[in-house]
Amino acid sequence: MKQELVERIKNDPDFIRLTRERSRFAWILSIIMLVIYFGFVLTIAFDPAILGTPLSEGSVTTIGIPIGIGVIVSAFILTGIYVRRANSEFDELSNRIKDKVKGL
Amino acid sequence: MRSLIFLLLASAGIFAAEALTGAVEKQPLNMSAIIMFLIFVSATLGITYWAAKRTKTAKDFYTAGGGITGFQNGMAIAGDFMSAASFLGISALVYAKGYDGLIYSIGFLVGWPIILFLVAEQLRNLGKYTFADVASYRLRQTPIRILAAFGSILTVLLYLIAQMVGAGKLIQLLFGLDYEVAVILVGILMILYVTFGGMLATTWVQIIKAFLLLSGATFMAIAVMAHYDFSFETLFSTAVSMKDVSIMAPGKLISDPISAISLGIALMFGTAGLPHILMRFFTVSDAKEARKSVFYATGFIGYFYILTFIIGFGAIVMVFQNPQYLDLAKQAIDGGAPILGGDNMAAIHLSHAVGGDFFLGFISAVAFATILAVVSGLTLAGASAISHDLYASVIRKGTADGMMEMKVSKIATVVLGIIAIFLGIIFEEQNIAFMVGLAFAIAASANFPILFLSMYWSRLTTRGALLGGSLGLLTAAVLVILGPTVWVDVMGNAEAIFPYKYPALFSVSAAFIGIWFFSITDKSDSAQKEHEAFEAQYVRAQTGIGSEGAVEH
Numbered sequence: 001m002k003q004e005l006v007e008r009i010k011n012d013p014d015f016i017r018l019t020r021e022r023s024r025f026a027w028i029l030s031i032i033m034l035v036i037y038f039g040f041v042l043t044i045a046f047d048p049a050i051l052g053t054p055l056s057e058g059s060v061t062t063i064g065i066p067i068g069i070g071v072i073v074s075a076f077i078l079t080g081i082y083v084r085r086a087n088s089e090f091d092e093l094s095n096r097i098k099d100k101v102k103g104l
Numbered sequence: 105m106r107s108l109i110f111l112l113l114a115s116a117g118i119f120a121a122e123a124l125t126g127a128v129e130k131q132p133l134n135m136s137a138i139i140m141f142l143i144f145v146s147a148t149l150g151i152t153y154w155a156a157k158r159t160k161t162a163k164d165f166y167t168a169g170g171g172i173t174g175f176q177n178g179m180a181i182a183g184d185f186m187s188a189a190s191f192l193g194i195s196a197l198v199y200a201k202g203y204d205g206l207i208y209s210i211g212f213l214v215g216w217p218i219i220l221f222l223v224a225e226q227l228r229n230l231g232k233y234t235f236a237d238v239a240s241y242r243l244r245q246t247p248i249r250i251l252a253a254f255g256s257i258l259t260v261l262l263y264l265i266a267q268m269v270g271a272g273k274l275i276q277l278l279f280g281l282d283y284e285v286a287v288i289l290v291g292i293l294m295i296l297y298v299t300f301g302g303m304l305a306t307t308w309v310q311i312i313k314a315f316l317l318l319s320g321a322t323f324m325a326i327a328v329m330a331h332y333d334f335s336f337e338t339l340f341s342t343a344v345s346m347k348d349v350s351i352m353a354p355g356k357l358i359s360d361p362i363s364a365i366s367l368g369i370a371l372m373f374g375t376a377g378l379p380h381i382l383m384r385f386f387t388v389s390d391a392k393e394a395r396k397s398v399f400y401a402t403g404f405i406g407y408f409y410i411l412t413f414i415i416g417f418g419a420i421v422m423v424f425q426n427p428q429y430l431d432l433a434k435q436a437i438d439g440g441a442p443i444l445g446g447d448n449m450a451a452i453h454l455s456h457a458v459g460g461d462f463f464l465g466f467i468s469a470v471a472f473a474t475i476l477a478v479v480s481g482l483t484l485a486g487a488s489a490i491s492h493d494l495y496a497s498v499i500r501k502g503t504a505d506g507m508m509e510m511k512v513s514k515i516a517t518v519v520l521g522i523i524a525i526f527l528g529i530i531f532e533e534q535n536i537a538f539m540v541g542l543a544f545a546i547a548a549s550a551n552f553p554i555l556f557l558s559m560y561w562s563r564l565t566t567r568g569a570l571l572g573g574s575l576g577l578l579t580a581a582v583l584v585i586l587g588p589t590v591w592v593d594v595m596g597n598a599e600a601i602f603p604y605k606y607p608a609l610f611s612v613s614a615a616f617i618g619i620w621f622f623s624i625t626d627k628s629d630s631a632q633k634e635h636e637a638f639e640a641q642y643v644r645a646q647t648g649i650g651s652e653g654a655v656e657h
């Protein structure tokens with residue numbers, strides 16, 4: 001890529017907005033996933049009995065079951081949230097940048 | 105229920121389920137399974153023939169021309185992850201220990217969102233055929249390519265051995281074929297798919313198998329739930345009445361915080377450093393499709409793990425203590441209620457319990473198909489590291505023409521296939537449970553840190569990547585050898601020198617610190633140039649301007 005083009009894109013307000021917003025969003029979602037997962041395994045490491053608590057009085061199902069399934073579902077939902085925003089808002093921004101530098 | 109397989113599985117830790125181990129008994133020839141498998145093989149060979157006609161350039165060979173859609177790629181990625189060993193291994197773990205099986209599968213899933221948020225798009229925008237393209241984007245080609253290729257080939261070989269040995273044993277169990285025959289058959293089919301059909305055939309074999317596996321597992325889970333009026337409480341309470349209440353809570357899988365964190369790091373970063381997974385991101389046309397792939401893959405894999413959880417409990421209520429599946433000979437010696445073929449057969453017996461001989465044949469054929477698809481993807485990734493990174497970039501310094509590069513890749517595939525057959529036979533009687541763990545540890549400690557920092561840290565230099573990456577690789581290998589899985593379980597020493605089963609926390613830290621230290625102390629001119637080149641790389645990574653596009657057929 002030509003240096004001139006790099007300079008031009010780098011200083012483009014759309015580019016600055018795109019990279020700032022996207023990296024903020026990506027890191028926030030990553031941290032949420034890390035907190036959920038490590039919260040889950042560290043609970044198991046420190047106090048596994050918590051997850052063995054019955055869901056309700058007299059039931060065999062423990063709260064560990066919905067929590068475990070919840071971790072799986074949360075991974076899917078988080079990817080969905082990211083893809084939804086990235087494929088609309090972020091792609092729009094990067095397409096705008098691409099249009100602006102077309103022919104350079 | 106203390107079968108040999110289970111003991112090995114439990115003692116070797118979490119990665120053991122990815123590698124079927126222990127003694128298995130050859131079963132009588134299973135005709136319906138063999139017929140269904142033959143149908144699968146003819147269909148996939150047909151696809152390979154079709155793909156071969158469309159595989160004309162190196163780009164077609166490595167990336168299927170970049171024309172795979174996000175949905176298809178997501179399915180194929182899920183296929184790469186849902187190996188036969190993980191299907192049978194996770195359901196066996198749930199069958200044996202209940203809740204621990206769920207913990208195990210969750211670890212394998214949570215790396216995917218992280219890959220999506222931090223790696224996927226930049227990888228797609230910067231790379232061409234292999235992840236080394238990205239790692240060496242602004243660094244010196246020769247040393248970085250060699251290190252990346254070495255890390256890739258090592259990861260692929262370790263993974264491949266585990267799959268080949270698992271394949272031999274599984275096919276012995278399911279089809280009643282000899283171990284050697286099974287391993288050779290898998291090797292030959294894999295060579296055919298990859299050399300003739302390249303990435304296009306490999307992807308479609310993976311998609312078809314993922315579809316069959318998900319359909320079969322869905323049917324099993326629904327059949328189990330239908331028996332219990334779709335009430336989890338009824339299913340769980342029946343299971344508890346047959347075993348005991350401990351299956352509803354965490355057991356001994358994770359016992360201390362260091363292991364918990366270390367395992368989490370290995371699974372997360374390891375997934376993001378597996379060459380055959382990373383390579384899949386180059387098969388789609390752009391970053392948008394790359395994102396969609398991960399979204400679909402996460403959905404399919406998560407759904408699959410929920411199914412295996414139900415299947416494991418289904419096996420407790422329908423297979424455990426069922427006289428039809430009881431191994432009387434083993435029971436006479438060990439007591440308890442061992443099932444025929446060991447715990448890894450829990451899902452297979454369940455398929456018989458819910459769908460009779462026909463469905464048993466179907467699930468067995470799917471398990472075989474699964475192995476074929478996974479080894480094909482691995483071999484293609486290994487061959488690409490040899491032809492694209494070592495041959496085209498290091499030996500020919502980027503001057504090789506595409507045709508020659510593709511030829512080298514095909515030769516590499518054949519050679520890797522033969523090596524895999526050979527190693528599969530050598531390691532038949534060995535305890536190979538550590539191999540998948542080691543593959544993940546190396547992927548997490550060498551491949552991932554270099555890849556990640558090359559995308560995010562402008563101060564990364566060739567020296568830092570080379571020394572730090574090597575340090576991570578060595579630390580991972582040494583700690584696995586000195587740890588319980590090799591030092592005690594394989595070599596038979598009484599106590600491990602390194603007390604933890606999963607070295608990732610230490611080896612990944614060593615890699616990151618090493619890369620950081622050797623980069624910031626690098627005051628050379630080339631280091632300065634590498635720093636300056638970051639800006640252009642960053643612009644391309646973020647926008648996709650200048651990245652490899654799809655080829656129209």
